[in-house]
Amino acid sequence: MLTREIMGALALAILWVTTLLVAGVAFKQATSHLRRLRSLTPLVPGQEGVGLLRGTVQEGHGEESALARYEVSQVGRAGADEGRRRTIHFSDRTFSGAVFGGKVKVANVELDIRAGDGDIWPERGAVLSEANCSDQAQFVRVYEEARKARGHLRSVKVNLKKGDTVWVFGKVRKEGNSFSLGDPAGDSILISAVDPRAFSRGKALFAITFAWVELVIAGGITFLALMPPRFDGWPSKVGGLLGLAFFLSVQPIGTAVRDAVRAPSRAFVRGRWVEPNPERDSTAASRSAAGA
Amino acid sequence: MSTKVAATFRETAGGSTPPATGRTSSTGETWLVKHPAEWRQIGIIAVYLALLFSMYFVSYCRNPLFFAGACYFSFLNTVVIHNHLHQGIFKSRKLNMVWRAVLSFGALYPASANIPSHNLVHHHFDDDGQPDWAAPEHVNFRWNLLNLIHFPNVAGPNTFAGVQRWAKLAGRADFRRQYLFENVFAFGLTAALLAYDFWNCLFFIVLPQLYGARCILRINLIQHDACDVSSEWNHSRNFVGRAFNWIMCNNGYHTIHHNRAGLHWSVLHSAHAKEVIPRIDPSLDEPSMIAYLVKTYLLHFARPEKRDVAAAERRGQSSDLASRQVRRAEAEEASR
Numbered sequence: 001m002l003t004r005e006i007m008g009a010l011a012l013a014i015l016w017v018t019t020l021l022v023a024g025v026a027f028k029q030a031t032s033h034l035r036r037l038r039s040l041t042p043l044v045p046g047q048e049g050v051g052l053l054r055g056t057v058q059e060g061h062g063e064e065s066a067l068a069r070y071e072v073s074q075v076g077r078a079g080a081d082e083g084r085r086r087t088i089h090f091s092d093r094t095f096s097g098a099v100f101g102g103k104v105k106v107a108n109v110e111l112d113i114r115a116g117d118g119d120i121w122p123e124r125g126a127v128l129s130e131a132n133c134s135d136q137a138q139f140v141r142v143y144e145e146a147r148k149a150r151g152h153l154r155s156v157k158v159n160l161k162k163g164d165t166v167w168v169f170g171k172v173r174k175e176g177n178s179f180s181l182g183d184p185a186g187d188s189i190l191i192s193a194v195d196p197r198a199f200s201r202g203k204a205l206f207a208i209t210f211a212w213v214e215l216v217i218a219g220g221i222t223f224l225a226l227m228p229p230r231f232d233g234w235p236s237k238v239g240g241l242l243g244l245a246f247f248l249s250v251q252p253i254g255t256a257v258r259d260a261v262r263a264p265s266r267a268f269v270r271g272r273w274v275e276p277n278p279e280r281d282s283t284a285a286s287r288s289a290a291g292a
Numbered sequence: 293m294s295t296k297v298a299a300t301f302r303e304t305a306g307g308s309t310p311p312a313t314g315r316t317s318s319t320g321e322t323w324l325v326k327h328p329a330e331w332r333q334i335g336i337i338a339v340y341l342a343l344l345f346s347m348y349f350v351s352y353c354r355n356p357l358f359f360a361g362a363c364y365f366s367f368l369n370t371v372v373i374h375n376h377l378h379q380g381i382f383k384s385r386k387l388n389m390v391w392r393a394v395l396s397f398g399a400l401y402p403a404s405a406n407i408p409s410h411n412l413v414h415h416h417f418d419d420d421g422q423p424d425w426a427a428p429e430h431v432n433f434r435w436n437l438l439n440l441i442h443f444p445n446v447a448g449p450n451t452f453a454g455v456q457r458w459a460k461l462a463g464r465a466d467f468r469r470q471y472l473f474e475n476v477f478a479f480g481l482t483a484a485l486l487a488y489d490f491w492n493c494l495f496f497i498v499l500p501q502l503y504g505a506r507c508i509l510r511i512n513l514i515q516h517d518a519c520d521v522s523s524e525w526n527h528s529r530n531f532v533g534r535a536f537n538w539i540m541c542n543n544g545y546h547t548i549h550h551n552r553a554g555l556h557w558s559v560l561h562s563a564h565a566k567e568v569i570p571r572i573d574p575s576l577d578e579p580s581m582i583a584y585l586v587k588t589y590l591l592h593f594a595r596p597e598k599r600d601v602a603a604a605e606r607r608g609q610s611s612d613l614a615s616r617q618v619r620r621a622e623a624e625e626a627s628r
Binding site for chain 2: 001002004007008010011014017018021022024025073077078079080081087089091092093094147149231232237240241244247251252254255256258270
């Protein structure tokens with residue numbers, strides 16, 4: 001016979017295996033950020049070696065004097081109406097980055113950066129602002145394509161351009177009187193609009209906090225479920241119910257944490273446009289219909 | 293899909309699966325169901341529900357045999373969800389929708405989630421630029437057994453978040469209504485059973501429900517890890533044991549199912565023999581799933597290396613298979 005004690009032990013074992021795996025993944029993510037943090041050693045201007053420098057873009061060889069560009073390609077599809085407003089939902093397809101080359105001034109030293117591949121970290125606010133709908137006319141234009149089977153394909157691009165403050169990571173080399181930044185061994189250069197050390201530290205802390213909080217909650221639920229009369233009384237029953245709720249919710253929360261600690265170059269953008277001014281559009285449409 | 297090939301297999305289906313006595317009329321018309329083989333699926337669900345409720349109500353039935361049986365049949369319940377969401381079992385649309393709710397209770401997730409997550413996304417892998425919600429790459433422990441155990445913890449949330457996003461698009465109002473109905477039925481009935489007898493429901497209803505739901509997610513890892521999803525015929529691993537495929541309603545033949553999703557499950561064995569075997573790397577045709585699981589996850593620590601399995605199809609004969617783009621467009625059209 002399968003007694004309540006046997007089945008309770010089985011249920012708690014399942015709960016704990018899941019809890020430990022979710023926590024393990026969070027610790028792995030934290031470790032990966034901490035490893036990055038260790039590699040991002042700050043350099044002083046004029047110092048050679050692999051490390052991180054903060055400076056200002058002096059010159060960029062891309063469009064609008066861009067030193068580098070972050071890009072996410074998206075597809076937009078017509079969504080269900082919200083009240084009288086139409087909507088468009090965007091999903092991400094691919095993330096990419098390009099270094100156009102240029103110069104970054106670090107204190108009084110100029111750092112030469114060549115065109116090539118690189119990891120480009122934009123500011124989140126700049127990406128969201130670039131992905132926003134500017135006006136009703138733009139919405140109507142995009143919606144026409146978004147309602148078709150293929151959807152509306154677009155690229156959200158953020159340039160790191162002349163005058164911007166950037167953090168650059170790579171191998172600094174002195175070549176005559178000037179300095180250049182190249183790929184560090186086994187990695188590509190990083191050009192970031194946010195402080196990568198603060199970012200990595202914050203994300204590592206977040207993932208570790210989540211993992212410990214998750215373990216403490218699972219411990220509390222286990223304690224409650226095992227309170228006498230075990231698998232019979234109310235405290236134990238509440239523990240069982242909380243255990244089920246915890247089991248069902250810890251998995252989506254774990255994946256949400258995973259998504260939240262993605263590097264800025266790979267963070268999901270997605271997004272939704274709600275029609276800004278449907279009245280104006282319908283007035284314009286009726287006017288154009290009357291004119292026709 | 294080639295109409296000629298599809299028609300050939302439909303004829304084979306009629307020939308290889310004789311109508312069951314008492315279930316068809318004298319004209320060969322089946323009663324209630326579209327295909328006589330569907331009675332096997334209905335039987336599986338009847339056995340599963342009988343196992344669940346006998347354990348819930350009868351203390352004598354709360355034994356390892358019934359529990360293990362309920363867990364296995366819960367997995368089969370999700371196999372039936374898979375088949376039913378490709379081709380409804382019943383002639384009546386209304387009955388098909390009600391059946392989805394019954395199956396949803398068995399798996400504790402809304403069966404209709406399979407339309408976006410399986411039929412539209414999984415069948416086309418990462419063709420739209422983003423990984424399949426249940427792609428093997430979502431787990432990356434060095435100890436491969438942990439990947440197998442952890443996989444549903446990632447693929448499940450990816451799937452349901454993806455379904456929520458898909459359901460918000462225009463023209464999905466019917467889907468949203470049905471999805472809500474299945475959720476209310478599955479979780480409502482489970483909640484009622486929990487309220488009536490909490491521990492017996494948790495142990496003998498909910499645990500088997502969750503076992504099946506997690507197993508069907510794991511199947512994505514088992515069937516595609518170390519395969520080449522960019523290839524036409526070597527993207528999937530098949531499990532070709534005859535007894536296994538009888539109870540699994542031919543769900544072991546995964547390659548042909550991906551490529552010709554419109555084929556009825558009862559004809560997949562012959563279609564596999566005709567179309568897949570000449571083009572697949574023999575290592576992707578496993579005789580036994582249990583042997584494969586033991587070999588891959590217990591006897592080896594590390595994840596298997598990827599090989600160029602697609603070389604087999606480059607050497608094999610050409611096929612009239614429609615392009616993936618065309619197949620995806622057909623699937624999207626069918627989902628409307």
